[in-house]
Amino acid sequence: MEFCPDCGAMLMPKKGKIKCTCGYEKSLSDDDLVEQYHMKGETNPETKVIVTDSNNVALPTTKITCYKCGGTKGYWWTVQTRSADEAPTNFIRCAKCGNTWRSSN
Numbered sequence: 352m353e354f355c356p357d358c359g360a361m362l363m364p365k366k367g368k369i370k371c372t373c374g375y376e377k378s379l380s381d382d383d384l385v386e387q388y389h390m391k392g393e394t395n396p397e398t399k400v401i402v403t404d405s406n407n408v409a410l411p412t413t414k415i416t417c418y419k420c421g422g423t424k425g426y427w428w429t430v431q432t433r434s435a436d437e438a439p440t441n442f443i444r445c446a447k448c449g450n451t452w453r454s455s456n
């Protein structure tokens with residue numbers, strides 16, 4: 352599973368490329384494809400079922416205050432930014448309205 356380093360959305364590779372709704376784009380090298388999507392012996396990455404509906408993924412929950420809807424339950428996950436030297440970024444998603452933002456801590 353790969354996450355967008357810009358907005359935290361889950362990304363689905365398409366024809367050797369990853370494209371996010373926020374505009375983030377990444378070309379996958381052959382090595383990336385082999386490493387990430389052929390690990391379990393698949394020969395065709397198109398046939399692999401990839402969960403893209405992030406609402407179905409079991410993420411840990413946390414107490415939040417959504418600035419959009421005032422919801423108090425949220426999910427969080429961590430994304431390693433483009434540079435491995437940088438600290439990973441935490442993202443929060445409101446369970447009520449789906450609003451997603453970066454965690455400040």
Ligand SMILES: [Zn+2]
Pocket residue numbers: 355356357358359360371372373374375
């Ligand atoms: Zn994005």
Ligand SMILES: [Zn+2]
Pocket residue numbers: 417418419420421422445446447448449450
């Ligand atoms: Zn909300």
